[in-house]
Amino acid sequence: MGSGFSFTLNATDGRARTGVISTPRGEIRTPAFMPVGTAGTVKAMLPESVRATGADILLGNTYHLMLRPGAERLARLGGLHRFMNWERPILTDSGGFQVMSLSTLRKLTEEGVTFSSHVDGSKHHLTPERSMEIQRLLGSDIVMAFDECPALPAAEDTVAKSMRLSMRWAARSREAFGDRPGHALFGIMQGGVTRELREESAEALKGIGFEGYAVGGLAVGEGQEAMFGVLDYAPGLLPEDKPRYLMGVGKPDDIVGAVKRGIDMMDCVLPTRSGRTGQAWTRRGQVNLRNARHAEDPRPLDEACTCPACRSYSRAYLHHVVRAGEMIAGMLLTWHNLHYFQEIMAGMREAIAGGRFEAWESGFHASRAEGDVEPL
Amino acid sequence: MGSGFSFTLNATDGRARTGVISTPRGEIRTPAFMPVGTAGTVKAMLPESVRATGADILLGNTYHLMLRPGAERLARLGGLHRFMNWERPILTDSGGFQVMSLSTLRKLTEEGVTFSSHVDGSKHHLTPERSMEIQRLLGSDIVMAFDECPALPAAEDTVAKSMRLSMRWAARSREAFGDRPGHALFGIMQGGVTRELREESAEALKGIGFEGYAVGGLAVGEGQEAMFGVLDYAPGLLPEDKPRYLMGVGKPDDIVGAVKRGIDMMDCVLPTRSGRTGQAWTRRGQVNLRNARHAEDPRPLDEACTCPACRSYSRAYLHHVVRAGEMIAGMLLTWHNLHYFQEIMAGMREAIAGGRFEAWESGFHASRAEGDVEPL
Numbered sequence: 001m002g003s004g005f006s007f008t009l010n011a012t013d014g015r016a017r018t019g020v021i022s023t024p025r026g027e028i029r030t031p032a033f034m035p036v037g038t039a040g041t042v043k044a045m046l047p048e049s050v051r052a053t054g055a056d057i058l059l060g061n062t063y064h065l066m067l068r069p070g071a072e073r074l075a076r077l078g079g080l081h082r083f084m085n086w087e088r089p090i091l092t093d094s095g096g097f098q099v100m101s102l103s104t105l106r107k108l109t110e111e112g113v114t115f116s117s118h119v120d121g122s123k124h125h126l127t128p129e130r131s132m133e134i135q136r137l138l139g140s141d142i143v144m145a146f147d148e149c150p151a152l153p154a155a156e157d158t159v160a161k162s163m164r165l166s167m168r169w170a171a172r173s174r175e176a177f178g179d180r181p182g183h184a185l186f187g188i189m190q191g192g193v194t195r196e197l198r199e200e201s202a203e204a205l206k207g208i209g210f211e212g213y214a215v216g217g218l219a220v221g222e223g224q225e226a227m228f229g230v231l232d233y234a235p236g237l238l239p240e241d242k243p244r245y246l247m248g249v250g251k252p253d254d255i256v257g258a259v260k261r262g263i264d265m266m267d268c269v270l271p272t273r274s275g276r277t278g279q280a281w282t283r284r285g286q287v288n289l290r291n292a293r294h295a296e297d298p299r300p301l302d303e304a305c306t307c308p309a310c311r312s313y314s315r316a317y318l319h320h321v322v323r324a325g326e327m328i329a330g331m332l333l334t335w336h337n338l339h340y341f342q343e344i345m346a347g348m349r350e351a352i353a354g355g356r357f358e359a360w361e362s363g364f365h366a367s368r369a370e371g372d373v374e375p376l
Numbered sequence: 377m378g379s380g381f382s383f384t385l386n387a388t389d390g391r392a393r394t395g396v397i398s399t400p401r402g403e404i405r406t407p408a409f410m411p412v413g414t415a416g417t418v419k420a421m422l423p424e425s426v427r428a429t430g431a432d433i434l435l436g437n438t439y440h441l442m443l444r445p446g447a448e449r450l451a452r453l454g455g456l457h458r459f460m461n462w463e464r465p466i467l468t469d470s471g472g473f474q475v476m477s478l479s480t481l482r483k484l485t486e487e488g489v490t491f492s493s494h495v496d497g498s499k500h501h502l503t504p505e506r507s508m509e510i511q512r513l514l515g516s517d518i519v520m521a522f523d524e525c526p527a528l529p530a531a532e533d534t535v536a537k538s539m540r541l542s543m544r545w546a547a548r549s550r551e552a553f554g555d556r557p558g559h560a561l562f563g564i565m566q567g568g569v570t571r572e573l574r575e576e577s578a579e580a581l582k583g584i585g586f587e588g589y590a591v592g593g594l595a596v597g598e599g600q601e602a603m604f605g606v607l608d609y610a611p612g613l614l615p616e617d618k619p620r621y622l623m624g625v626g627k628p629d630d631i632v633g634a635v636k637r638g639i640d641m642m643d644c645v646l647p648t649r650s651g652r653t654g655q656a657w658t659r660r661g662q663v664n665l666r667n668a669r670h671a672e673d674p675r676p677l678d679e680a681c682t683c684p685a686c687r688s689y690s691r692a693y694l695h696h697v698v699r700a701g702e703m704i705a706g707m708l709l710t711w712h713n714l715h716y717f718q719e720i721m722a723g724m725r726e727a728i729a730g731g732r733f734e735a736w737e738s739g740f741h742a743s744r745a746e747g748d749v750e751p752l
Contacts, residue, residue: 041697041704046684069671069696077674077692085688276703295445298453308422312461316453320445321417327652327703328417 004182005141005211007243011353015235015262018352021212021243023141024182025081026088028056030243031259031352033345034091034267035338039064040084043272044330045338047086053307053335054342057089057142059267062134063098066124067117071137079139091142091267093247094131094173094188097149097216108148110165128172140183144214145173147188152222159192159217166190166216167204174208184211186245192217193226195233202237213238214245215263219254228257235262252281252344256364259348260357271341275334278322280309282340283367289333294319307339308332380558381517381587383619387729391611391638394728397588397619399517400558401457402464404432406619407635407728409721410467410643411714415440416460419648420706421714423462429683429711430718433465433518435643438510439474442500443493447513455515467518467643469623470507470549470564473525473592484524486541504548516559520590521549523564528598535568535593542566542592543580550584560587562621568593569602571609578613588619591639595624604633611638628657628720632740635724636733647717651710654698656685658716659743665709670695683715684708 007030009019021028035042035050037058042050050058060080065071069083077083080090096113099106103115103124112127131146147166150158170187177185187205191197205213215234218227227249235244245265246258255266271281278290282302287294289301297315305311309318309332321329344364351360383406385395397404411418411426413434418426426434436456441447445459453459456466472489475482479491479500488503507522523542526534546563553561563586567573581589591610594603603625611620621641622634631642647657654666658678663670665677673691681687685694685708697705720740727736 039696039700039702040693041702044703044707046704046707068700069692073672073692076672077690083690083693083696085693296449296452314453314459316445316449317416317459317461320415320459324415324444326415326417327420327706328422330703331420331422331707 005184007212007241009241011355013352013355013357014260016260016348016352016357017262017264018349019264023089023184025141026056028089028265029349030264031345031348032056032265033255033341034059034265036061036267036269036272037084037086037090038269039068040080042334042338044276044327044334045272047084049335050086050338051088053338054346055338057091058086060090060092060138060140061098062092062095062131062138063102065092065138066095066126066134067119067122071134075137075139079137081139089141090139092135092138092140092144094144094146095126095134096131096147097247099126100149110168112146113148128169129176132173132176136180142184142186142212143177145170145185145187145210147190147216149190149217149220150192151220152192152217152226154192156192156194156197159190159194160197163190163192163197163201167201170205171208174210186210186212186214186243188214188216188247189234189238190217193222193230198230198234199237202234206239210242212243212245214247216247218246219248219250224254224257227254228261231258231261231263252341253365253368255341255344256348256361260361271337272334275337276330278329278333280318280333281337282372284370284372285368287372289315289318289322289329291319301336302340305336305339307336309336381560383588383617385617387731389728389731389733390636392636392724392728392733393638393640394725395640399465399560401517402432404465404641405721405725406640407721407724408432408641409631409717410435410641412437412643412645412648413460413462413466414645415444416456418710418714420652420703420710421648423460425711426462426714427464429714430722431714433467434462436466436468436514436516437474438468438471438507438514439478441468441514442471442502442510443495443498447510451513451515455513457515465517466515468511468514468516468520470520470522471502471510472507472523473623475502476525486544488522489524504545505552508549508552512556518560518562518588519553521546521561521563521586523566523592525566525593525596526568527596528568528593528602530568532568532570532573535566535570536573539566539568539573539577543577546581547584550586562586562588562590562619564590564592564623565610565614566593569598569606574606574610575613578610582615586618588621589614590621590623592623594622595626595630600630600633603630604637607634607637607639628717629741629744631717631720632724632737636737647713648710651713652706654705654709656694656709657713658748660746660748661744663748665691665694665698665705667695677712678716681712681715681719683712685712
């Protein structure tokens with residue numbers, strides 16, 4: 001179980017941690033931000049460019065890939081890594097979350113969930129066993145247990161019932177995953193914003209035993225304050241010697257706040273999705289390149305950034321290509337956003353290793369407080 | 377007039393020619409294919425990738441750029457080269473052709489043309505003098521004379537009247553262009569498919585004198601046979617010591633047939649536009665990646681091609697991303713198509729230099745006759 005897969009904690013600073021996850025496909029430096037490659041591509045990027053931003057690992061979406069091109073087809077083509085030309089580690093989600101948010105005609109039972117594809121309306125069945133099988137067919141390095149996750153706010157007994165179902169599914173996922181050296185299975189803690197439920201969930205998962213643990217059921221509408229409220233205690237409920245993954249987070253200040261509270265891994269579509277709508281994330285905050293104030297601004301998006309968008313183009317150019325609907329707008333802004341997110345991660349890793357996370361965090365917030373400066 | 381800009385003919389083979397256009401921004405190896413960067417970007421490509429395909433020069437569209445971001449704004453931002461991060465030569469068209477094909481509410485007089493923008497409906501006036509001014513503001517290396525071009529088929533007297541107007545505009549363009557060392561002005565021959573009109577147009581242009589000459593008014597609906605019919609004599613009407621540019625051409629076999637008939641430069645949106653709709657051009661002909669026969673084909677698009685799409689991805693992957701509407705489909709297929717078009721040009725340059733153009737052309741047609749092979 002997990003031979004060839006290991007986690008080494010190198011340093012802690014307060015509750016913040018830095019370390020390395022080792023896999024047969026390469027190392028993942030933590031805290032790690034995983035760009036999302038939903039359907040076999042990190043949208044608007046070539047994989048070598050994603051790597052150039054500093055990403056060690058990508059996330060793939062089981063739900064999308066099982067529908068198109070299909071898990072068995074992907075296996076016949078040599079797996080997801082070869083298919084999408086990314087030979088480093090890939091984490092796949094279980095499909096559960098996206099079935100709930102994207103599919104139609106869902107029916108949930110103890111056994112699993114039946115749903116219709118958002119692509120072609122075809123009928124599908126997903127269970128812990130099938131999710132494990134699909135993620136194996138994809139060749140995923142880090143497999144997520146199949147879970148169910150209610151949107152927040154939700155009644156406490158709804159959250160409790162859902163969490164307990166997810167824990168039974170977690171046990172079935174562990175059983176179905178089997179022994180796969182070099183591959184890891186992560187359990188997912190649920191329980192909403194209720195501490196007792198989070199504790200019950202953590203105990204259940206530790207009883208089963210996983211190579212890593214995710215904090216699930218956050219970033220689903222509860223707001224940053226409530227999320228940090230849970231993160232103030234939830235990572236501490238999980239084993240210290242295993243990676244802790246916060247799913248679907250987030251904005252730069254969410255990420256920094258999560259790492260401060262002991263999270264090791266995160267993923268989010270934010271940098272890629274924003275990049276395709278003319279939104280850039282920078283040291284000084286969010287910049288909307290569609291805004292007319294950039295139309296004749298010869299300065300780069302961020303003069304201190306070394307990404308291709310900032311090195312070779314003006315804000316005026318980025319504004320122009322965003323307004324003209326040109327693909328290069330999404331290509332350059334996605335690259336910039338991923339570069340910036342990875343720069344935050346690298347900054348935090350270095351700060352934690354040097355025992356100066358607090359100073360780094362102050363600088364992060366001070367730079368954002370300056371805001372985006374006005375055009376010349 | 378044209379100091380710093382020169383054309384050296386290195387070899388001929390039959391009527392096919394190879395040489396080098398020298399400009400202060402770099403050399404252009406001929407025969408040259410110019411990718412189209414309509415609105416300050418070769419769609420779906422970064423400029424360094426365009427260069428990597430072997431392109432020495434890009435084409436920019438005056439009509440699009442004058443409307444957005446605007447010529448005066450582009451000049452204030454340091455010109456088109458800096459704006460779009462392409463420091464090598466740029467040829468700009470005069471705007472005339474696109475006014476006719478894209479704008480609305482056109483009014484044509486001896487003076488010029490008035491029209492409404494397809495972007496925002498705003499009113500604009502374009503004359504030979506304003507076209508020269510705009511192309512100067514953009515910083516274009518090769519400026520095209522302002523002309524008018526009727527779609528074919530058209531009545532001969534319509535074509536004649538239009539050609540004579542274009543010749544008067546060519547003289548005004550020459551006058552307005554002035555003395556700009558290192559920059560070139562090209563005249564455009566018109567006259568449809570009527571030899572006498574082509575001869576009259578060529579004489580008029582030679583009387584004015586240009587650094588290069590375009591064959592205009594082709595690839596506008598007349599078909600390959602009629603186009604080759606004109607190209608059988610038209611290049612021979614132009615000065616031998618100046619570059620000859622066939623505008624808006626074309627498919628690979630159009631390009632080869634044009635070079636065979638003495639053309640030195642071409643441009644076309646075909647490789648870029650095709651790339652964004654799942655169409656690939658290969659040695660063996662056109663391949664529609666949307667077709668279901670590619671869904672499980674592990675082979676590259678072309679096993680002999682060294683572009684990123686062919687080096688690192690299967691047909692199955694390209695099919696998947698085309699079907700899923702992912703941006704990487706347009707990025708990879710555009711790259712492949714531009715790479716293939718440049719490979720054709722490089723092959724022809726080498727063959728002409730070696731005096732074996734005919735053998736090269738036979739190989740080109742034989743390979744296409746094989747067709748795209750069936751999946752495994």
